[in-house]
Amino acid sequence: MELFNSKIEKNIEILPLPIRVRPEKLQDFVGQLHLLGEKKPLRKIIESDRIPSMVFYGPPGCGKTALAMIIANMTKKKFVSLNAVTATTSDVRDVLKEARELLKLEGKGTILFLDEISHFNKLQQDALLKDVEEGTITLICATIHNPYFYINTPLLSRSLVFEFKPLSQEEIKKIIERALLDRRGLGNYKIKITQDAIEYICKKSQGDARKALNTLEFCVLTSEKEKDGYIVVNMDKTKEILDKYFIYDRKEDAHYDTISAFIKSMRGSDPDSALYYLAKMILSGEDPRFIARRMLIFASEDIGNADPRALILANACYQAIEVVGMPEARIILAQTVIYLSTAPKSNSAYIAIENAIKDIETEREEEVPNHLKGTGYKGAEKLGRGKGYKYPHDYQGHYVVQKYRESEKKFYFPQDIGYESKIKKFLEEIEKIKNESKENRNKTKNKESKGTT
Numbered sequence: 458m459e460l461f462n463s464k465i466e467k468n469i470e471i472l473p474l475p476i477r478v479r480p481e482k483l484q485d486f487v488g489q490l491h492l493l494g495e496k497k498p499l500r501k502i503i504e505s506d507r508i509p510s511m512v513f514y515g516p517p518g519c520g521k522t523a524l525a526m527i528i529a530n531m532t533k534k535k536f537v538s539l540n541a542v543t544a545t546t547s548d549v550r551d552v553l554k555e556a557r558e559l560l561k562l563e564g565k566g567t568i569l570f571l572d573e574i575s576h577f578n579k580l581q582q583d584a585l586l587k588d589v590e591e592g593t594i595t596l597i598c599a600t601i602h603n604p605y606f607y608i609n610t611p612l613l614s615r616s617l618v619f620e621f622k623p624l625s626q627e628e629i630k631k632i633i634e635r636a637l638l639d640r641r642g643l644g645n646y647k648i649k650i651t652q653d654a655i656e657y658i659c660k661k662s663q664g665d666a667r668k669a670l671n672t673l674e675f676c677v678l679t680s681e682k683e684k685d686g687y688i689v690v691n692m693d694k695t696k697e698i699l700d701k702y703f704i705y706d707r708k709e710d711a712h713y714d715t716i717s718a719f720i721k722s723m724r725g726s727d728p729d730s731a732l733y734y735l736a737k738m739i740l741s742g743e744d745p746r747f748i749a750r751r752m753l754i755f756a757s758e759d760i761g762n763a764d765p766r767a768l769i770l771a772n773a774c775y776q777a778i779e780v781v782g783m784p785e786a787r788i789i790l791a792q793t794v795i796y797l798s799t800a801p802k803s804n805s806a807y808i809a810i811e812n813a814i815k816d817i818e819t820e821r822e823e824e825v826p827n828h829l830k831g832t833g834y835k836g837a838e839k840l841g842r843g844k845g846y847k848y849p850h851d852y853q854g855h856y857v858v859q860k861y862r863e864s865e866k867k868f869y870f871p872q873d874i875g876y877e878s879k880i881k882k883f884l885e886e887i888e889k890i891k892n893e894s895k896e897n898r899n900k901t902k903n904k905e906s907k908g909t910t
Contacts, residue, residue, distance in 0.1 A: 474636060474671065474674040475518075475667045475670040477639075477641045483531070486524060487520070487635075488519065489621055489622065492619055503524075503527070503531060506534075510595055511616055512618045513525070513599045513619055514604050514618060516665065519666070520621060521599040522572055529570070537556075537567060537569050538572070539569065539570070539572070549581065552567070557588070566595060567594045568597060569596050569597070570597045571599070583611075589616075596612075624666055625664070626660060629659040629664070632669065632670065633655055649688070651692060654691055654695040657699065658673060658699065673690075676698060715738055716747075716748075720751060720755055723797050723798045728794065728798035731797075732794060735748065735787075735794055739787050739790075745786050746775065746779070749771070749775040749778055749793075752771045753771045755797060756768040758804060761806035763803035763805075770796055770797075774793040801877075816868070823863050824863070826860055828845040831843070847859045
């Protein structure tokens with residue numbers, strides 16, 4: 458709540474740089490032109506001060522809270538801020554109570570800005586619903602998590618969702634240059650910073666202005682002063698700090714997005730892209746066993762019998778990284794990724810089991826034919842279990858025509874690729890034998906019918 462209080466100016470020097478240089482006016486906001494450019498919907502909403510309940514969703518440091526601060530400066534409504542990380546249900550109730558009283562006595566509305574709403578559980582989110590629905594408060598939420606997974610559906614359905622994007626390198630550079638000149642920021646310091654250092658900060662911040670500004674401030678505070686009193690920030694100093702950072706957070710959307718891109722790159726037979734995402738996961742400290750498990754699934758789901766060796770190699774990869782460990786395990790992972798990416802692809806096995814499951818879920822379950830039922834118990838023979846079963850190995854080619862299911866519905870449709878083309882050919886031969894057997898049976902029936910006549 459204090460961040461939106463004018464008293465902040467008194468203690469501004471003790472605050473982190475990203476907070477000190479937050480824009481106060483909409484025209485000073487950098488980025489999110491798809492939402493805040495001229496005549497864009499969110500800009501119109503803010504300028505009209507007809508604020509609906511909204512969700513600001515996007516990665517860290519892209520301006521969600523900064524925009525909320527601008528709304529606080531512009532709106533005629535009361536503006537209250539809570540952070541869901543530290544706020545309690547009691548805090549929320551107090552805000553709602555005050556909002557009701559203010560609306561009743563003065564006819565003035567309240568905007569509640571709730572940062573990191575994903576930290577509120579279902580009950581805490583539900584506590585807001587009635588007042589949002591009745592218009593007692595206008596709720597603005599900010600979250601780095603996908604709101605469709607972390608915000609209750611009733612609350613989400615009453616809000617507009619605006620997705621914020623990571624800032625471009627040019628936008629980060631603009632923010633850094635402003636911070637160097639702004640007296641609230643680093644404008645009171647005598648600083649010499651090289652262009653290559655600025656470019657490196659922009660590049661490594663990965664669209665996160667907060668990270669870029671924190672890095673800049675840390676570089677300034679830990680760099681040496683020259684004889685003329687200037688603080689020098691160069692490439693070596695910047696690399697020393699930034700090379701220890703990496704944007705990937707295994708608990709955030711980046712975790713799911715990266716593994717998704719990894720799988721899709723292998724499925725698309727693009728080993729270079731798959732290796733890129735593998736490297737990203739490795740540098741982020743991702744558990745190599747998690748990566749290997751996904752590769753095991755991929756080997757069956759996307760390659761299957763087009764190359765049965767893929768599953769064997771993926772399993773060997775999983776076992777090998779358990780023995781070897783990092784960092785050498787990265788080589789084993791890379792080898793397997795390249796193999797899986799370049800192997801022939803078939804999802805026939807995946808489709809086959811999905812088809813079979815769907816059939817059982819939607820159709821009447823078929824009874825096991827009597828000749829296939831188990832015979833390993835006393836009394837099975839009396840019940841006729843196993844009677845008439847033909848043992849395939851007793852026949853030429855180790856195959857004999859007999860019914861294994863009453864229905865002849867097919868679930869598996871092999872593709873004409875890799876080893877699966879051999880399976881397809883084999884099953885076609887089997888089908889040919891079945892058809893010949895049917896024809897022979899029909900001929901026999903016809904003869905018997907004529908003889909009877």
